[in-house]
Amino acid sequence: MTRVRLENVTKVYGSVIAVNKVSFEVESGELFTLLGPSGCGKTTTLRIIAGFEVPEHGRVFFDDEDVTYLKPYRRNTAMVFQNYALWPHMTVFDNIAYGLRIKKKKLGLTEEEIKKRVKWALELMKLDGLENRYPLQLSGGQQQRVALARALVVEPRVLLLDEPLSNLDAKLRIEMREEIKKLQKKLGITTIYVTHDQVEAMSISDKIAVMNQGKLLQYGTPHEVYFRPQNLFVADFLGRSNILYGVVSEKQEEYVAVHIPELDMDIIGVPIKQDLPKKVAVVIRPEIVELIDDRKPLIHRDNILEGRVDIAMFQGEKIEARVNVGKTSLVVYLPNTLNIISGMNIKILLPKKNIIIIPTEET
Amino acid sequence: MRRSIGIVDVYFAGFMIAIVYSLLYYFIKLSITVELSIWFLGVFWAIMLLMAGFDYRKITFSFSQSFIAIVSFIYIFFILVLRISGIPRAFALFLFPLLVLASIGYFRDKINSLKQYYESSRRVGLKISLTRRIKTTTYKLDPIMWVFIVLGLTILVVFLITPVLMMLYHAFEVPEGKPFYDNFVRIFTARTYVRLKLFRSERFYDFETLADGRKVLVITGLNYGILLNSLINAAIVTSVATFLGILVAFVLARYDFPGRTIIRLLAIVPLFVTPFINAYVVKILFSEYGPLSMITEAMFGWAIRIDSLAGVALAQIMAFYPIVYLNAYSSFINIDPSMEEQAENLGAKGFRLFTSVTLPLALPGIVAGSILVFIFSLEDLGAPIIFQEKRLMSYQIYSSFVSETGIVSPEIAALGFVMLFLAAMGFIAIRSYVGMRSYAMISRGGRWTLREHKLGWKGLLFVYLFLVPLIVFTALPQIGVILLAFNIIPPYGFTIQLENATASYFLELFQNPDVFIYIKNTLTYALMAVALATTIAIMIAYSVSRAKIRFLTPLLDTLATIPLAIPGLVIALGYYFFYSTVFKGTPLDPTSGPTVFQAWIVLVIAYSIRKLPFVVRSVFAGFQQVHEALEEAALNLGASRSRVIFGVILPFILTYIVSGAVIGFIYISTEVSTSITIGGLRPDQAPMTFYMRSIYQGGTVTGVQVVASMGVLLILFQLLAIFLIVVVFKQRYAFIGV
Ligand SMILES: Nc1ncnc2c1ncn2[C@@H]1O[C@H](COP(=O)(O)OP(=O)(O)OP(=O)(O)O)[C@@H](O)[C@H]1O
C-alpha cells in the first residue's frame, strides 16, 4: 500500500498557474478527493501524480520515494480518464489485458494467468460476457466499468480517477459511486478521485481537498470541511450558505459575537480560529435554522430573528424558504411537516454552536 | 461627440502625402532629402494617428485591411527597388501610412504578448530555475521522441534550408570590384528585366499573314521585361482565376440545377496533372488551326492565335482556377447557414447578402487559394516552355540549366532569390490569415442542411450558356490529351478523326525501351522518395502533434510546410549549388558531367522534401484522430513510448499513412521543376516529365502522341489514387493546394 505526498507542487502553463504550491498527503488505502470548480487545476494535479506532467516546483513522493521525474510507465499508477480512453480497435478483453501483457515478462505472467486475472476483473466489474465486444458497442456505464477494470487489473500502487462519473446519467452516477466506494474499500487501494460535484465528493471520500484557482484551500474529512470551512470559498462551495458580513463586537470563551449592520444586531457563533481579525463573515447553513414556536417557552436568548417569509417552496423532503430579516434575507430549510406560506411572519433561531465565523481578509 | 480615429483617417493621411509628393514632383525637382522627408512624413503621420487613438488592431483584425497591408508591402518594395516615380510612387505613398500602422501594430502585439508573459510570470513570483526548466522539457521527451525531433530537424535543415541558403549566398556572388548587391541591381534595372518604356510600335496584338496567304490575328501580350512580365502574368492569372473560381464555386455550392453533379466533377478535371501536354493542347486550341479560328475565319475572314505571354496567361488560368474554385467551394459550404439566414432575416438579400456576409466569411479560404495560384503561376514551367516564352523568370532559371556550359550563373541565383521572396510573402500571408478560416466555421456542431436554391430561368440561362461551357472548356486540355494519345485528333490541327484511333502510341510507352526507361525511372524514384517522405513525415507529424516544446515544435511544423511555398525552381537552384559545393568532385556533383553525375539520388531526395507537406498533412491528421488520452492510457499501464507508437498508434492510423503515401506518390511522379533541371543534367536517369518536356526539341514539335500517352498514364495513376483514397481508405483526396 502506498502513501502519496505532494510538496509545494507548482505547474505553470505559459502565464497560467494551473497548480499553485499544492501540498497534501494521502494515507495508504485512503480515498482522497480533489474537489473544485472547473479549471481550478484538479486534472493537472492528477496528471502530475500520474507523471504526464512534471511540476516546475515541488516534489511528488510515493511512500518515501521521490517520483517527481519518474516516467509515467514506471510509476505503476492506473488512471481512469474522463473520456475513458478505451482503444476502439481492441476488444474489451484486449483493452483490459493490455497492461498485463506489457508487464508480462517483468511479472513472469503466462497467457493463462493473464486470462485468469482479466476474468477476475471482468467479474469484479460485472462485465462477464462482454469480453469480445468492442468499446463502441458498450453503453456509457459499461465503458466506464471497462476503464476501471483496465486500471484495477494491473494492481496499481495508486488509482487515479478523473471525473469518472461525469459522462453518466444521474441515476447511474449514484449507483456507480457506491460501487467505486465499496470496491476501493474491498481492495484497499490508495485512490485519488477528481470531481467538481460536491455531493459526490462528500459521499465517497475519506478526505476531501478543496481547490480554487490552482490553490489548495483546505483538506480534511468531509465532516471537517463541511462544518469547519477555513475560508469563505470553501464555505460557499460546499453545500449552501447564507453569508453575512460584520465586525467582531465581543469575544467569549468559545464563542464570538459579531455585529451585523444589515440585521442591526449581534450574531453569536463559533470562530474557526482563535485570533480573528476585526472584519469577519458569519456562515449560516440553511438546514441549521430552527423555527420558534411562540407557544413554547424560550430556552435560548441569542440569535433570534424575526422575519417575513418572502417565498416558500415545498420540495418534498423539506421546505425551502427565503425569509426577509432586517435589510437582508436568508435561505432556510424547514421541516416538511410545517405549514409555511409566503407572507407569514416567523421567528427563527440560529443555534450558535452551528454558526461559523470566518475572517474575510484572506491570510 | 468626438469621432474616433478610423481607417478613413489613415487613407486621408496617405492621400495628403501623395498630394504633397505629386506637387513637389511635378512642379519642383525633388532632391533626395526632400524625398526622404516625404517618406518620414508617412511614418510621422502613422505615429500621430496612433497617438491620437487609432486602434491599430482594426488592421490586424480586419482581414481585408491586413491583406492590403501585405500587398502594399510588396508594391512599395518594387516601387523602391525599380526606382519608379510619378503616379505609381504617389500611390505607394498613399498606401504607406497603412503599412506603417500595420507593422507597428504587428510588432506592438508581439512585444506586448512577450511583456505580458514575463509580467505574469513575475507576478506569479515564480522563479523557475534553468535546470528545472530543462528537466521539465526533457522529461516529456523519451529517447524516441528525441530521435524523431533531431532527425526530422536535421534532414530539413540539411536538405531544405541549407540549399536555399546556398542559393542566397551565390546570389551575392559578384565580379570583383562590384558592390555585393550588383546582381540585384541588374535584375531591377537592366532592360531585359525591367522595361518600363515600350517602343511605339509594340502592340498587344498584331496581324500576320501566313505562308498560305491566310490572315491571322496574333495576340501576344506586351513585353515589360522578364521580372515585370512574371509579376504581371501572375497578377492577371491570379485575378482572373480568383474571379472565375468564386463564380463557379458560388453557383455550384448554392444552386441546384439539372446536371450539377457532372459539372462539379468536370470542374476539377483541370487539376489532373499532365505536365506540358495540357498546355500544348491549349496552344493548338488557340492556334490558327484551332476551333476558335474556324469561327473567326468564317465570321471575319481572319484566324486567331493566342501566343507568347498571352498564351501563357491563358493556359495558366485554365489550369489553376480550380484551385480557387475548390477552396472557395469548401468555404461556402462550411458557412453556417444560420449566419446567412440571420442576415436575410434582417432584410439582406441577393448581391448585398453575398458581399456583406457570405463573401467575408468565405474570404480566408478564397484568399488562400488565390495566393497559391499566384505562387504556382510564378514558378510554372509547363506553359512557358510550350509557348516558348523565354521572357519569364521561370524560363530564365530553367534555361540556365540547359545552357551549353551547364553552369548556373550567380545572376540566376539572384533571380531565384526574387522568386523566393515573392512566394514567401504570399506564404506568410496565408499563414497569418488562414488561421482566420476558423471564423467561417463557428458552428453549433452537427451537420447542417446546405442552403440550396432552385435557379430561375435567368439563372438557368446563365448557367447553361456561360458557366457550363466555361467549365467544359477548361476541361478541354485534359480531354484533348486523351484524344491526342489515341490519335483521335492530329498533333497539329483540330479535327476529330475517329477512324484514325489507335492504341499503338500508348503501347509504345511500354514496348519502346527508349521510352519505357523514363517510366521505369519515375516509378522507381517515386517509390523510393515516397518511402523516404513517409518516414520523415511520421517522425515530424508525431513530434509536432505530441511534443509541445516552445519554438522547437512550431519550427518543425513550419519547416515541414514551407516546401509548399518554395518554388520548385528555387529548390532546383539550391540543390545545384548545394551538391556542387558540398559534394564537389563526387558523383553527386551536378557539374560532374552527364555520364558521372548520379542524378537519381539527388532527385529522390529533392522529391521527398518538396512533396513532404502533402504526406505530413495526411499523417498529422491521423495523429490528431487519436486522442492523446488513448496514448497516455497505454503509458500509464506501463508501455514505453516506442511501444505505444508502433504498437498502438501507427496500426490505428494506417489508412492515413497510406493515403499520405499515395498522394505523395502522385505529386512526386508528376513533379516538373527539379526533374527537368537536375534530371536534365543526366538525361538517361531522367524521369517521365523530362521526356514530356522534350515535346519541344529545338523549337520543333515531335512525338506529341507518345507524350500525350504519358499524360494519359499519369491521369490513370491519379484516378487510381483517388479511388484508393476515397473509396478504399475513406479519406479525403488532397488536390494540389487544397
Ligand atoms: N496543456 C495546457 N496548456 C495550457 N494551459 C493549460 C493546459 N492544461 C491546463 N491548462 C490550464 O490550467 C488550468 C487548470 O486546468 P485543469 O485541466 O487542471 O482544470 P480542472 O480543474 O481539471 O478543470 P475541469 O473541471 O474543467 O476539468 C486551466 O486554467 C487550464 O486552462
Ligand SMILES: [Mg+2]
Ligand atoms: Mg479536468
